[in-house]
Amino acid sequence: MGAEVLLRQQQPWWFVSLAILGAFYVAAAAHRLLYVSGITLLLRRRKDLGRCYGAWAVITGPTSGIGRSMALELARLGLNLVLVGRDPAMLHDISRAVSETHGVRTKTVIFDFSLVSTPQGGEAMARLREALEGLEVGVLVNNAGVATPHATYLHEEPDAEAWVRMIRVNLWALTEVTAAVLPGMLERGRGAVVNIGSGSTEALPSYPLYSVYAATKRYVTQFSRSLYVEYRDKGIDVQCQVNIQSCGLAIIISEENTKQFVSPYFFLSWKNI
Numbered sequence: 001m002g003a004e005v006l007l008r009q010q011q012p013w014w015f016v017s018l019a020i021l022g023a024f025y026v027a028a029a030a031h032r033l034l035y036v037s038g039i040t041l042l043l044r045r046r047k048d049l050g051r052c053y054g055a056w057a058v059i060t061g062p063t064s065g066i067g068r069s070m071a072l073e074l075a076r077l078g079l080n081l082v083l084v085g086r087d088p089a090m091l092h093d094i095s096r097a098v099s100e101t102h103g104v105r106t107k108t109v110i111f112d113f114s115l116v117s118t119p120q121g122g123e124a125m126a127r128l129r130e131a132l133e134g135l136e137v138g139v140l141v142n143n144a145g146v147a148t149p150h151a152t153y154l155h156e157e158p159d160a161e162a163w164v165r166m167i168r169v170n171l172w173a174l175t176e177v178t179a180a181v182l183p184g185m186l187e188r189g190r191g192a193v194v195n196i197g198s199g200s201t202e203a204l205p206s207y208p209l210y211s212v213y214a215a216t217k218r219y220v221t222q223f224s225r226s227l228y229v230e231y232r233d234k235g236i237d238v239q240c241q242v243n244i245q246s247c248g249l250a251i252i253i254s255e256e257n258t259k260q261f262v263s264p265y266f267f268l269s270w271k272n273i
């Protein structure tokens, strides 16, 4: 009743101006809230990855976990896949699964990333480059990664080589594979690089007993941020996904390093399908 009377009365200009200003403020705050919560991501239309970036995707570590789910999802979206991993039987299995289920083309490259920078690693890198020749690779997913098998104090790890292998897989191989894929993307002026980091470096202030793992994943996020700036005006998008747990929230460090947000991004098909 009171509001009705208020509306019928002629309002002074300052009141109307303040009301309009207030409405704009509420709209801007609501938009920001939707953006920060990641809800806008869920609402916006899905990109046609093949058309935006290119017909092929390269995915490392596609034989299990997140990588396998990513491979199946990218194939479902119509991308042909170059599957890079160390176990021929498991590579064959995922290759068959994606081509039979989604009818896409696949190539497999056997590459043990813990050997990168060794002569065998050099041969594997040459095989990867050869496999990529002539392919329109639009998307690269750097997913392969290892953590230490157990929580341990740095000085108590009996196998110091284990750190070296982890560093090779988590950051060295990721860097080399990215460098191998980028020239084609640059030539075509489009592409997307998705690096899988870890919540242990972005969501937590420290990750004790997994110090080397956390440090390698910190490299991945900082590498991604810098790479994004390096290539943003060349048509190449760079994204780093920092997962907290397999079935949990993912924080996506997106487009700009200042725009970091937690999104309700549940990987429903996380494990094997």
Ligand SMILES: NC(=O)c1ccc[n+]([C@@H]2O[C@H](COP(=O)([O-])OP(=O)(O)OC[C@H]3O[C@@H](n4cnc5c(N)ncnc54)[C@H](OP(=O)(O)O)[C@@H]3O)[C@@H](O)[C@H]2O)c1
Residues within 6 Å of the ligand: 060, 061, 062, 063, 064, 065, 066, 067, 084, 085, 086, 087, 090, 111, 112, 113, 114, 115, 143, 144, 145, 146, 147, 169, 196, 197, 198, 199, 200, 242, 243, 244, 245, 246, 247
């Ligand atoms: N799951 C989580 O909660 C979580 C949280 C934060 C970050 N992450 C990150 O997400 C990524 C995937 O994790 P996930 O949980 O899905 O792990 P996963 O199930 O163990 O899968 C790891 C993948 O990497 C491959 N890989 C391991 N060592 C390799 C090597 N030396 N050479 C080539 N490929 C190798 C594995 O191949 P094989 O099958 O041959 O072993 C497998 O395909 C990793 O980078 C991980 O650090 C995961």
